[in-house]
Amino acid sequence: MARTTLAGSARPMTGGFELAVWYLMRLTALALFVLVLAHFTIVHFIYDPAVQNANWIAARWSGAAWRTVDWLMLAAVVFHAFMGMRTVIHDYTKGPARMALTMLVYLLAFLIFAMGTMALVTFPDAVKVAS
Helix, strand or coil: CEEECCCCCEEECCCCHHHHHHHHHHHHHHHHHHHHHHHHHHHHHHCCHHHCCHHHHHHHCCCHHHHHHHHHHHHHHHHHHHHHHHHHHHHHCCHHHHHHHHHHHHHHHHHHHHHHHHHHHHCCCCCCCCC
């Protein structure tokens, strides 16, 4: 049984994993709203997109603060997107297909998150691009 909120979306009545995912979906949506709008404003309005290249990214990522903000955006996007896909899978499938697709979604989420994290962590501090 689910409880209806003012927005009309069903909230799990029981606690545990489903309720945690329900709350985290809303928190990541709010975090993404702030992070993505800030990212878009910084990249497209404050800095000139015509001068953005690999050196610009390397300079931006030379400090831990920008890498942390971009990593938080990556984490929020991956969680929000793949938990949304999990919800769709649980709405439209049953039985072994549900389990297989859910595990596939978890595996893909982990791989994308790991690749994004590796890119952020191992990106060289000084990239020299031939002009």
